[in-house]
Structures are given as structure tokens and as C-alpha cells.
Amino acid sequence: MKKLQLLQTGWAGLLVVAALAGCSNSNNPDKQPGSAENEAKPGEGIQGRTITFVTGSHPWVDVIKPLIPQFEKETGINVRIQGYFEDQLTQKLTVQFTARSETPDVFMYRPLQEGKLFFQSGWLEPLDAYAGQDAEYDLGDFSPQSIRSSTVDGHLAGIPIVTEQQILYYRKDLLKEAGIEVPATIDELEEAAAKLNHPEQGVYGFVARGQRSPLVTQVSSFLYSEGGDFIKNGKAAINSPEAIKAFETYGGLLRNYGPPNAINMSWPQASAFFAQGKAALYTDANSIYRALDTEESKVRGNVGFAPFPSGTKGSMPYNITSWGLAINPKSPNKEAAWAFIKWASGKSVMLLTQQAGNPGPRSSVWKDPRGTIGFPEQLAAVFRQTVNGGIDHDRPQTVDVAAAREQVGKIVQMVITGETDIRQSADQANAALQALLDEEAE
Template sequence: MNNYRKRWLGTGTAVMLAAALLAGCGSNTNNTVSDPSKSASPPASAAKPFEGKTINLVTANHPWGDAIKPLLPEFEAATGMKVNVQGYFEDQLTQKLTVQFTAGSETPDVFMYRPLQEGKLFYKNGWVQALDEYVNKDTEYDFADFSKSAVGTATVDGKIAGIPIITEQEILYYRKDLLEQAGIPVPKTIDELVAAAKQLHDPGKEMYGFVARGQRSPLVTQVSSFLYSEGGDFLNGDKAAINTPEAVKAFTTYGTLLKDYGPPGVLNMSWPQAFGIFGQGKVAFLTDANSLYKNLTDKEKSQVADKVGFAAFPAGAGGSKPYNITSWGLAINTRSVDKDAAWEFIKWATSKEIVLKTQEKGNPGARSSVWDNPQGTTGFPPELVTVIKESVKGGIDHDRPTVINVGEARDAVGEIVQKVITGETDIQAVADKANEALQGVIDKDLNK
């Protein structure tokens, strides 16, 4: 019997015992025999306080959704609650939620969302229920077990807007064989990465030193770790900060790596293209999200599956500070008619027991205890587990500007890097202009 079901049955037994004691202590002023048909005994469903309740869950078409669905029958059996599930592709999901919430819909009760992409917008519009009053109600839930950075990602204006279910960090992927043949140690600093990429770059033989996202918007999340590691950030309070010396250095380094040591066509590359060319055996180094590692270790997708190494993000002037974020979380619709039932589901889905089960399927969760449990790391290469644990320690809780209009903000940042890639010489001027654009986005937020 699983722990969750044990807790519910234990609760139900206590309820029935208390009811029996109350019935036994009650006075009978008429001294008449009680009618057995009118017994005060609780119904058989007393162990299931949510008997007859139904909640609607909307998920992204994501491996986490695939992992949680087979586990739902045990939750339904333990609580008496019915969970209806619908799944959508990412963009369809955002569109559906926006339409329903704008219309004031009471459904879905619980939904997957991307805290850094739409979290602030959803919260500011009053569509997301703050969960502060729920997370510490049950001591066994142990909210302190969640990574601080992952929780920070899902926090808006000091309020917990969602619970992390999928986390990711930016790491360094590298070709073990190439470094060994050249006698190059795994880079531990950004300067060492640049030097190694230069040494291994041999375009005449279709071997490139470095690859990463070069598309204007997609690159922003991955340049963020360069920015933090150089001591910068996108914002400093309510002020845009993408034209500071630290920011200009970070953007220039990232753009120069792609310009001087990247493969042809980097301006049009998002993660599928970057991982694709690395998997073809044509690149020495790649920086991107750890959650995408199977694209390189799956022999059906990668020609170098047995030659891929993983390392912590290299340090800059500010140290090694990769993003450590919640890429997907669970939230409650503020208009849900039964928020307690909705929370009961989230509490179960993000419990230590269930996170262990979903993480075994390769879904990187946010609970420290699960990462410390050998069973919780079986779905990941041992070398990657070590890197993840190291990355969590100094991770930053965002990978893009934390504003409502994320699209405009990403375009402003991406413009700077793309100008570096295309050979623009006065990057400071580009950064100053982009900083003004980002400040305009921030000011719109402040005036709402």
C-alpha cells in the first residue's frame, strides 16, 4: 500500500473513531432505545473526503504528463476524486488557457504552465491562485525540500503562484574523444571554453568548435548563464541592465563563439538545429539545457551517443552561475469552484513519492531529497546527475527578463547578440538602444 493511500486511510479511521466516541458519549434524555436505522455512524466514504468530486487537469504534451497519467487511478482510489485530463501542444496550451481565463471560466481547475513565459502575465491578470496558504498546511509535504531557485521561478511579487514539476539548468556538453585526443581538459571557465573551441575548430573538415542557439528569441535563455556568470543580469530592480559592462561582455562572448567557431547558419538555429549538428559529430562544444540530453545520448538520434560528456557551466568573472529554473509548474485557476480539491491533487502530484516515480521516467523534478535518493537518479547518466547537483547550488531562478511581455523583452536582448554574430563593431551602441527598448517593456508593467 503506498504512503499516500496509507495517510488517507489513517485519516478516515480517525474520523470514524471520533464519530463513534461522540455517539457513545451523547446523552439520551428520553431514555429510549435508539433506532439502528438512524445510527450516527459515518458513511463508508468517510475515509474519502473528496468522494464525488471532479477536477479538470490540463497538461502540455510533455513527458511529465505521460508519466503522471498511469498514476492517477491510485490517487482517485485514495481520495474518491475523479481527474479529467486534457493535453495540448505548448502554444495551443497557452492559447487555450488565455481564452478560457479571459472568459472567466471555472475550468480547468489545475493546469501546467511555464512560469517564466506566461507566469507573470497570468498572475497579474488574476488568473492564478496564490498557494502560500496551502504549501505549509501539511508538514509531511515538506515544501522546504523544493529547490530554492525552482520555487523562486514560480514566485510572483513574493507570492507562490505555482509548484515546480520540471526543472532544468544550462550545462556544457562536450565531445570526450576530441578533448582526449587534443589533450584539452574540460573547460572550467568561459575563457578556457573559448580557447578550447578555437583549438578544435576546423571548418575545412566540417568540425566546429562551438554551437548554441542563434535565433533572436531562442538564444536569450541560453545567453543568460553567460550573463549571470559575468556578474550581470537582465534587470536591476525596475531598471533594464543589458547595456552594463558585464552584459556587453557576456553577449559579445556568446556571439563571438558562434561567429568565429560556429557552423554555418547559426542565426537560424534554435535547440533542435544545434543539437542536431552536434549529434552528427560536427561540433566540439554545446551549451544548452540539461533536460535535452537524450537528443545526444539516444543512438537513434545521435552519431556520437557514446562520446558525449557533461560538465557544469564554465565560470566567468562572477563564478559559475547557470540558470536553475522551473520550466513547467502546476497552478490553480482562481475561479476553480473547489480549490481544496485542486490543491489535494497538486499536493499528491508533487509529493516526494510521486516526484520519485516521475523522475525515474526522466522528468527532472525540484525536490532535493529525490535527487539524493539513488532510485531518483536512475533515469539519468551518473555524470549528468553530478553536474545537475552542482548546478543547483549556485543556480539563478530565471533565464529571461522577468516581465509580462516576454516576447518584446527577448527580442531586445536577442538583437544585441545577433549584431555580434553578424559582425557589428559598436556593440555598446546596440546595447544602449536595446536597453531603452527593454526599459519601455518594464515601464509598461509598472503602469499596469
Template sequence: MHVMKSKWIGITVSILLASATFAGCANKPTPGAGNQAGGAKPFQGKTISLVTANHPWGEAIKPLLPEFEAATGASVKVESFFEDQLTQKLTVQFTSGSATPDVFMYRPLQEGKLFFKNGWVAPLDDYVNKDASYDFADFSKSAVGSTTVDGKLAGIPIITEQEILYYRKDLLQQANIAVPKTLDELVAAVKKLHDPKKELYGFVARGQRSPLVTQVSSFLYSEGADFTSGDKATINTPEAVKAFTTYGTLLRDYGPPGVLNMSWPQAIGIFAQGKVAFYTDANSIYANATDPTKSTVADKVGFAVFPAGKAGSKPYNITSWGLSMNAKSANKDAVWEFIKWATSKDIVLKTQAKGNPGARASVWDKPEGKQGFPAELVPVIVESSKGGVDHDRPTVISVGEARDAVGEIVQKVMSGETNIQATADKANAALQAIMDKDKGK
């Protein structure tokens, strides 16, 4: 969720190479994992280098690696890095033409287009169609859309996110307010529950210029707008201006003090303190509101599908993390075998049971696939996953610059600017210039 500040040319960075290395040891393969013990192992002696983020999915997959190694004969060497450190490492290695890592976690909507445009990742279209049992159609279309660049599959979804509405069940019950199903209903409920004299605020969300962009996106789509249309920037349309104005006004008039400088940790933090009635953000951070050690209202938090605007309820439904193959890997067949295994129905079921929301519809149909999440949240995730939009920010190479251009509009609303159309026109011109510049990269 952070902005990637490094560029692909002339990058010199100092990287902490503190990593957690995992070397699998032989184990008997589980039923259905591949070749039986003693049988032919197609990748005997091969070593696959895997780089993960310091993320719960990485922690969930590491104990399962012996299954893959026993079935294939390959060994998997793992290194793990913090999010921005991971981006730096991958960028430096790919710029130098390195054949490692063979396979890696990446953020499709943050650096996916950059990586693909520079030829650093191998398209996976042919691979996913090789084996009918892989059942690629089982993946959410929107999640696959996040990992698709110029019509080519640049990676496989492993972690999905949808924007949802968090709310205080007790406050709504006391005020006899139904859970908002539309943005108009949300605004009305926020106004009714806002009581700053009692340190109770109607609404909170991200207010920082760049971080807010991903969350205002669902307001944008639900009003029938988008950041771009083809090669044209479209953040100054009437629908877009309405969406930005709604979001910014909710934060300005009904948000807590300091909301202009809040990203998600601060926003969900004040919601968890019991000081806010409504909060909208990614479903993936729910534990910050429901964990009794972090939240004073853990047992009072409700979840709902994102409220509908003029175009209906259209939250983002994205792949926040995917797995991709290094285009220069010398072990592409073995790497694909690993990706296929790691994103198979069986393994996704196991990683999802640990609280990692995957992109396979069939896994959400199984009790084990739901056990890692609050019972009330599961139907909201499932419903949000059925449709939604496959991006939560402008799909450009220069993502950071684009987010700043969009975020400027909302911040002007929050600061009380009256001529938002003029601000949007200026921001739209800036976004168009960014898009035009990216064409030459």
C-alpha cells in the first residue's frame, strides 16, 4: 500500500539483506501432492529461489514447502523482506538482468505494470491453460484483472482485498438506524450519529493525499466514474467530482481531528478506540478492529458491502499480492510447477484457513476456507468478490505521481476549497501528462 519511489533506470540503493531462509527437508508427499515416494521426480536436483514479503501468506506457505519438495524433487530456497525493501531488491536485481529470484511475491497494482513493461516477468497465459485440473476459471475475474497487463497474465493472485464498510452495531441499534445500503443512506447515518461533544465522530477513512486514493476509488466506481478510460484521464467528470466531494466532505465535516494526516493505521486505530461510527477500508485489516487486545469495541464491529451509488455498489475487488515468474529464470518449468502448486485449490485452502483471503471461488465455498475469518465478514467478502473493479488506483507505471494527482482533489475538498471542478480539471491534466509520459517508458 506504499508508493514505490524507485525508478528502473540508474537506481542505487542500499538494501538490508536480513532474510529468513527456509530450506525444505524431505517428507512423504500428501495424497494428491504429486508423485508417490520412490517414483520419478521431474525436478530432482533443481533449486527454486523464492522471494516473499514479510506477510502472513509467506509464513503460511513455508511450512507446506516440504510437500512440494517431496513430490517434485526440487528444493525451494526462501528469502523474505519488508514490503518496500522487497520492491527495492527486485528492482535492483531485475535491472541488472539477474536470473534470480525465480519466483516472487509482488504488488500487481503498485509495480506490476512497471515490471511487465520492462520485460522482467514472464507471461503465464500458456501455463494456466496446460492443465485442466488447475481450473484457472475458479479464480475471481476481478482478481485476475489486477494481475493482467496489456492483455497478458503477469502473475497469479494469492491475496485479495475488497473495500467494505465497517460500522458500530451498538450505535446503529441505539439510534434505530439500518445498515446503510447506499451512499446517500451512509451520509444520512453519519450526520445523525456524529456527536463531537461526546468525542464520537460520524466517519473516518484515510485522509493522507496518496493513501486515500485506493479507498476513494470505490466511491468513484459506485458513482459510475473511473480514474481513466483507455488512454484518457477522467478524474474531472461530473461523476468523479461527486465521488471525491462525498468522500472529502464526510472526512471534513464528520471526521475526527487530524484526519487529513491519517493513513489506514491511524484511521482504524481511532475506530477501534470506539470514537467513530463508520469506517471504510480494506477487509484485510479487520483484525485491527475485532482483536480485543487492539480494540475496545471488538464485539461491537459490524461489516457490510460497500454502499451503492448512482452506478450501484462497485467496490474494488483486487489482487493485493500475486506470484510472478522472473522472465530470465533458467528453471521456468519448475517455477511454474511451484506456482501451480502454491495456487492450487488444496494449498489455497490451507493458506486461507490461516486468514489469507485467496481468489478461488471454490475455496470460499468450503467450511475450512471460511474458518480464518469472522462469520459475519465471510458473506460480505463473498458478495464483494462476485463483481467489483480490478484496480484501486490509476493503472499506470508512475503510480506514485498519479496517486498524488488524484489525492490533491480530495484534500482540497477537505480543506474547504469551493471550486472543486477547477481543482479536478488541473489534476486531470496532471494525470494525463503522467500517462503520456509513461507511454515512452
């Protein structure tokens, strides 16, 4: 197993040690999920068991917490909750798993950010047998993209609970005043941004994430819609003609029609800028809508929602699992942990979490009229249109995601800051990404 070199964060050294320690206990690809060695026997008594549930800071958790006493009453399982901010969660889990701790039993994680590292380090219990053999659970009700987002090396590593797709936000009033139709293509998006760009009036044509790492997820939909991807057939592809076009388009929108400080914006800054009425068009995750619908928002009631505009290959936005639930392979309470996941991601509870504005992966909940009451009507229509389409990842699918994002982000930032020819830089970044892939394959 290769030696992971994660050098992108202040606690990178810890992750290196953690990954190395996990490698010696990594999941055997030949071992069948659900084997006696990996999983508790079905039917073992779970009443009276206590499980530790570690969560991130997310609105989904705010809905689940008040419901847990009912779960405890119905199952006899006691749930001990520990919550952490998102940036602390990975650290906490890494420390626990490196120490081969039996807790937490069940935990929230980000499949596309941590899934590959966690699974290959032996920190995610394969859930194929648990979910696939339970007809009542109805795994087929989950969107294919959400399942693929949560699958590593052919195994279901976690259960999707919150999904995201990239969409277009627009100012209804500004488009109406200018006589502009809602952009349906990326070309139309650029044309509309140019016409609606009035910096002298304090309104820019376009805003989106410009920070190096955060922008990667949002440029991905531009990339896919041009027929590209970060990695194709196992090879880095961020210097392909399709990638160059997508990066130049996204970066050009921010350079030509975005705010001067766009390069410093992640989603909180970009959404706040749009909410302050300072931009006409904004592309980001559909879950961001809540930040635009506050009492402080100056665009409240004037925000429109539309599917991501089409590129050369059509509209191909990312459609991902942003948060999932997983089981610690060292837990002595796997059956109780699965009972909790089955409940928390079941149809009835997912209906409640979705009604509170947390978009989920179950098709039946989206088809239920009650499943969309937590969203503006127009946004719900876009959700229903996009929930079963798009691409199942929004960043390079590597173990060292941070390093891969760095290579993509720096190319786009060159465009934002005025570089006119990024081909040589893209070639260099592609070589660096390929070196990363080769190292991880060793």
C-alpha cells in the first residue's frame, strides 16, 4: 500500500500516520461484505445497546436530534451524540480510527472528500449486505448518482443522506427589466452576464466561488457539460480541450463580469454577495438557497431557480452525495449502528428531513408532494428535474483530494486574474495530477 502524503492542511502529518496505520488493516477486496469476520450476525439482540453517533454541523442534524428519542423508544437502543464543526470532524474521526477505537459506532462523513481515504484505510464498514438484502429498506429507491457517490472500489461505503446538484440562481427583476430570458445554455449565460454587468451601479453580471479549492466543485459542471472530466480512463485530463474551454469560461465569467475580490470568495462570500443584491447571476449548489431567503436578504422574493445551463454536451451538472452515514468496522455494535442508519435514512424520516430543506436521495420522497414543501415551488421543480441526472462527483476522485483540487484550482485562478494562455500551466498541472494518481496506484 502506497504511503499517503497529505500535505495540504495543518494536520497533514496526522493524516499520513493515520493512513499508513489504516493500510495495514485495509479492507480486503476479496472479502465479501457481510462476512462473519466483518459484520455482526443478523438477529443478534440489540436492545439495551448504546451507540455513539458523531455528527458534523449541518441542518440535517438539527432535524434528526429531536427525533432520536422516538428511535430509542422503538428499538431499545440508546444513542449518544457527539457533534463537531465540519473542519473538526475529519480530524476527530482520523484520531479515533488511527487509534483503532471502537467508537464512534456510526458517523457522518463526506463521501467525495474522505470516502476513498477512509475506505482504503479500513475505516468504513462495507454496507452492501446490510442495505442490499433488506427489501423493506429499498436501496433501489436511492438515486443512482447518490449511490455511486458513496461507492468505493465497488463497495457501498456509506448511505447517502444529503444530496446536492449545481443550479443557476438569477435575479427575476433584473432579467425582466432587461428583457432577457433565463439562460438555458452556457453561451446564453455569458451573454446575459455581459448585458447585466453594471459595476458603476453596484451590480455585477455574475458571481461564483473563486477561492482555489472551493471553486473546483463549481467549475466541475462547466467541465462535464463540455464533455470533459478531471480524470478519464484512469488518466488525468485537466489539460484536455474540453477542460481548457470550461476553465476559461468559468474563470472568464468571474474576471469579466464578477466582483474584483472574486478570487477570495467561497460559497459564504459568494452567496452573501448575491443576497446583498450585488449580482444578477449565480451558479452554486441548490442547498445554498437558504442563504438567499433570510430576512436580511435584499433579493428575497426576487430569486429565480433554473437547471444548470447546457454546454456542448448538454446540461451535465454534478449530482452528488454531500453527506452520508457510515459504520466503524471496529464497532462491537454494528447491528445497532445499522438499525440507526436504516431508521435515519428510511423513507419516513427522510421525508421529515427533506421537508426541513435538506435535499435527499430517495426518489419516492421527491415524488411525494409532502417532500417538496420545504422548498420554493420553482426550486422544487428544478430538483425533480435534476435529481436523477448529472454526474456523480464534483471533484477529482483521488485519495488526496486536497492536492488534486489544488492543481485544478490554480489553473482557473490564472484565468480569473487575467492570464490569456493557460495551456502550458494546464499541462504542468495535469502532469502533477497524473503523478499523484500514479503514486496512489502503487
